[in-house]
Amino acid sequence: MKKTLLVAFLIITCARNSFAQSQTTVISIKETTTSPIINKNIYGHFAEHLGRSIYGGFFVGDTSKIPNTNGVRNDIIKALKELKIPNLRWPGGCFADTYHWKDGIGPKENRPTIVNQWWGGVTEDNSFGTHDFLNMCELLGAEPYLSGNVGSGTVQELSDWVQYANFKGKSPMSDLRTKNGRTEPWKVNFWGIGNEAWGCGGNMTADYYANEYRKYATFMPNDIVRIASGANSDNYNWTETLMKNIPANMLGGLALHHYSVIDWNKKGDGVDFTEDQYFATMKEALKMEELVTKHSAIMDKYDPNKKIDLVVDEWGGWYDVEKGTNPGFLFQQNTMRDAVLAGATLNIFNNHADRVRMANLAQCVNVLQAVILTDKAKMITTPTYHVMKMYNVHQDATLLNLNFSAPNYTYRGESLPAVSASASKDKSGKVHISIVNIDSKNKNKIEIDVNNLGVKNFTGTILNASKLQDFNSFDTPNKIVPTAFKGFENKKGKLEITIPPFSVLVLEGK
The missing domain is CATH 2.60.40.1180 (Golgi alpha-mannosidase II)
Incomplete structure (x- = not known):
């Protein structure tokens, strides 16, 4: 009798599965x-001074045997141009709020060193700075997105950086730019006013940061897109506070960060993962639909005409680092799990193109969900790269x-x-x-x-x-x-x- 019942159960189960799959x-x-236009900037990327993202990634120096243009790898330039990369965010991330841009201009031999306190405690020589990054963006045909230092910087410092990058006439900063070899301004449009102000950018409250933002934005011109440090995942109070307290004419974009992390204390391996871990990762990735919907609804209360952009400038999968690598360098491999994560997330952004107008995958080279990995002279593109390339047909198309x-x-x-x-x-x-x-x-x-x-x-x-x-x-x-x-x-x-x-x-x- 038990055997008969078991057989019947298996037949019914198989029939149900067959029916479901059919x-x-x-x-x-x-x-x-x-229908809105899918802004090409949804397909943006992120390059932080973290691990081998800049040094040993994008930048090898102009004396390297690896083919390069002014120190930037030619194979990376070619791959990213084929990707139609629309914008690139730099220099962070957490690093941005310890970065002083004047340390990275002028003769390289005269630039001071800096200790990267956030990522591995390494010392870098500032050989890759403002000119190097902005000139690289010109090579890529990508718009630069600069993250300003609010955590440890000053209003004057950020105001000077805008003038240095953008002002065409005669001024102290444009004269300094000319002295350093660049006469014409780069005309940088996207400016982040701090990063993760609720965490590594200063551990601020929403009310405090809203006031800081207003102060910094006051001393920046109105013809650029000023982007506020936005919420961490489902911190809807952060969005509410900023939208309520920052005048709309001072706010071009509001950021949002969300990583598909199973457990911040035990993220799991990037390659040797189980279905339990895969399912949990997909659950976190698909949460982006809820986050974008709810943050957009709050923004709609204060900005019903949707003039302010929702900028998801950090997103992607985050796992434990590859075995044997520096824990502070966040180097991980990239599997088919990352490919479907990327595709599903980009579908969400596309379908919310009325509000989401910029996003930046974290990160571009050798860090987290990278589209490119390098090993000395070798370079490969990842499954995520191929998804981004397949999807670039949506850039600036009508939803x-x-x-x-x-x-x-x-x-x-x-x-x-x-x-x-x-x-x-x-x-x-x-x-x-x-x-x-x-x-x-x-x-x-x-x-x-x-x-x-x-x-x-x-x-x-x-x-x-x-x-x-x-x-x-x-x-x-x-x-x-x-x-x-x-x-x-x-x-x-x-x-x-x-x-x-x-x-x-x-x-x-x-």
């Missing part, structure tokens, strides 16, 4: 006249509204939406649909009605692998690369798609 998710796409009910990725009694998606139409009329399946085991069937989009021919590109833990190494740099996707049919204007487990897909229609 269900089709129907996505409807709508084009409206009020298309999607409506669907996602199937569940269920693990040990908890469920997450397995499928996320976003879509856009660019100026040439091409439609792009990005879809992510975070389910670790099950493929998902999707149907999309494209009859009303004015496009007929579709192609697809997919990023996937045989294991979630797969990654690109210096020995196998192309283990995970995008490939052509054939797993769909166009039947009378309806795309029928089968997307594999833990994969990222971009469809193009024209």
